Amino acid sequence: MPCMTALTLMLAAMTCLVHAGHAPLAPPWLKADIGPLSEGLDLDETQRETLSFLLEDQEIIWLQTQQALRRSINAQAAGVDLRAVEDLWRAAAQHAREAARHRHEVERRALDGDVDMAALMEARRLAEQASEEARRARANLSVTRWQADPGGRALQQATALAHRDLEQRTNERILVLLDGHQRTQWDAVRRAVLRGRRLRLLALTNGGAVNLLAEARNAEGPLPESCELILSRWAQDTDLRLEALHRALFEARTATTDQEAAAALGRVDELCGRQVDDTLEAAHVLGETMPSLAPLKRSILSRCYPATWGPDPLDSLLTEARRAQAEDVIAVVLQARQQLDDQLAGRSATWMGVERQAQLMQRARHRGMHVPEGQRNQWKLIAQEMRDMGEARRSLVQGQLGHLQRLVGPKRLAKVAPDLSISPEDSPTSGPSGVPVNER
């Protein structure tokens, strides 16, 4: 819980920062008031420089809802090191896949007449054991779901506030940062546009741009003239992602078992930025949404189903439902990608490909900025890019909670709000799953 209060504090700080000079829009549950974040923060030089970029007379609205953030907050509230739990699950799942592959190989040999009963029994025992371990590891992930869900709460409120803010802004030109794949982004943009706002939309990932266009198309057609979409090419994996999406879709459609389909659809969900919690909830009822088994002979598969994974309590309805849902998503994404390409070709005047990350970093270095390698300085890059675009008046309205953590350390929290800070004694040494906290 102390971790949660720290995050709450961060959101409060961000809200205070954001609304300096405006009527406070902090949700009622945010009680903390530590004053503007920019006052005397205990930041290192890089952090301070980055923050100054962000705060320098800018009006930016960051529309982002990250389910990963929700999980992260929930995990912290539950005292669970989410990364460690995920690593364990991935390792267990990999082990389960290998064990299953081995078992099927032994079974295949048995069906071909090469029967080694001891090996077969042992392979099956190991596979079931690995499967059980993987399921337990996966179940540990859901511990973040059955708590009070402070992450979902924070996310819901932050998004609603950001949307309201976007609608109520009076500046003629606003830069909106888009990230992720949430359909609500377009909803908020549309409302602002209908209220006569002129927006510049900077898509931090191509997925964000694709999603925005998909929603725009679904709703009212092409992007309104009053919107200018700027496509960032930071997300270099977009093409790979789409390729993976195609592959996952193909696997889902050609799956010979519901389990294979579920596994493929799980990847589709992930690639499409579907709500992970929904997937978890579905998986909770369905059983496991585990990685697919190794390719098997159809004859064996048909006889094994559904015993390998246990009976489906909903008689496959859920799997079917998820398949339908995911295909809808894929259709939208792919259509939008096509539309994205078309519009990029046809409307180059209002579209701008922003430099790649490496180029940005190089340019930043030329200017004497200290830019360490890695992803930690996306804030700086974003700020630099926005400055380069010549945005005149901007202020940070809603920020990304996760990144903010890098700007405010526990030391600073202890100084400005001792009641809400995390003391070492409060930090649990292990979560409910037995996974050591903060081990990584």
Add this chain to the structure above:
Amino acid sequence: MKCTLQVGMCVLILSGCAETPSPPSSPPTSPATPEARKTDSAWWTPVAAPEMQAHCGSELPEAIPEVNGAGVSLIDVDGDGVLEILLAQGATLGAPESGPGCRLFRRQGEGWADATAASGIEVHGWATSATPFDLEGDGDSDLVITRIGNDVLLRNDGGRFTDITHEAGFNSPGWGTCAAVGDVNGDGFCDVYIVNYLDWNFDAPLPKDVPFMGQQVLAGPRGMAPQGDRLFLNAGDGRLTDVSERAGINDIAPGFGLNALITDLDGDGVQDILVGNDTTPNMLLRVVSDEPLKLEDAALGCGLATNADGSAQATMGLAVGDVNADGMPDVFSTNFSSDTNTLHVSSAGGWFADRTQAWGLGLPSRPFLGWTTFFLDGDLDGDEDLLILNGHVYPQATMQTMDSEWAQPVLLLERDGNRFARRTSDLDHWAASPSVHRAGALGVLDDRASVPSLVTAPRDRPMEVLRASASGPLQRCTLQLVDDRPGIGNREGHGAHVVIDDGTRVHHRWVTTSSPFQGASAAQLHATVGQGAPRLQVRVNWPDGPSTTHEVPCGPGVVRVRRSEGTITEP
């Protein structure tokens, strides 16, 4: 030998595979599981209905006033325990002041007769809803009728209505979509909250069609100006006072209001007003000061403003139930197609968590555009199921163009453990037949019975009356509160929380008559109890504060729970 061995291997593989892993950890709390077996029968059976098709603009809507259809309400005009049907109809865009107006239908034998003229109800123009309540505490049901234009207040004197709009100081212009009644300030009289939609001028040219999913469709509400709601306090002397300004209603950013209910949603003993807004965040108005009365919007802080994505939804219909059996109200709302209906479940700390997916309510609703909705036990197994009337806004809607059809089936969602599942029984012909539904009202039409009926006014077919199933492992029981203290106006206990204990399970109900879209159900509480439960323990948390306990029989007919006969207990 090899073959035998292979067969044996297959058997072995199969038998080994039959071992199933243990189920994952269980979901949250489960309400009491009924011990009785279910029987399959139609949940709703059509019976005689008024032979009339409700009027609201052209057959296929061309502008947003024509979208919402007519309102339907149930009212006991003459206090004889038999309910009449009141239809609040629209007009036409060319002549919005001269529509067919409101129509009152009274039971006549096995059918219905138009009793409008005899009732004195002469309300024309573009009516949208009618809400009964006791204005003066004289025991009969008066009416507030919302319109696109000025709303109307009718006083009931022994079964005949008189327009007292001006006399009562009831000045409510705008596009009223419905009125919610309840005792907001705890003085024992029903106050009136008028929900307004948007600015509309019949004299102005129709707005241009807008693109939606590749189709040109009628404009709105987005891009139009929402109208603020109004709160009228009832002093009990026949006058309603507009306190929207001083109570802080005018300080709240207006939304496109479609419906509202008044009850105690946070369990603090004070009535709250929940307003369902179309595409704008919902509002939860909490009383923060009694004298002078002051309300604030707390929806964002408690999760009811939006869904879990932080996105404002359409919120055409609202229903209150207790899906997780914790004694606190949970809120179900119906929404646009390609969106989900939403279940907000109350949780610790006053937060209403969006648990739509966890309860299986997301995916089944995506192809449908929902309006009126009710929690009601359809199969008499002891838990509350869900009924949703559907129909699209745009006549152009097809599965190919909008992933949704203009005419849609009714959704019957059966409670099964900790989830709801769509019921697709062949017996429910009515539900399966696509129609363009909008408003509906629920109530036991004759108080000598205890089986509720549903009255609907679809856009594309004559009015319908459907009787709920009466056959099942359990029996239906219907209660009606009577606050029989002298000089009290909230006689039906609008907003009360009622706990019904039949000895085997506990049911929580809230008296919220206005939450179905554009109408009002009877102020009755429906529960299914064991066949062998001769008497019920009932606790009523009255909206003005005190609680009373009662022991009442389980029928026959509608059981009156009179406040004066109860024992006052600690809330």
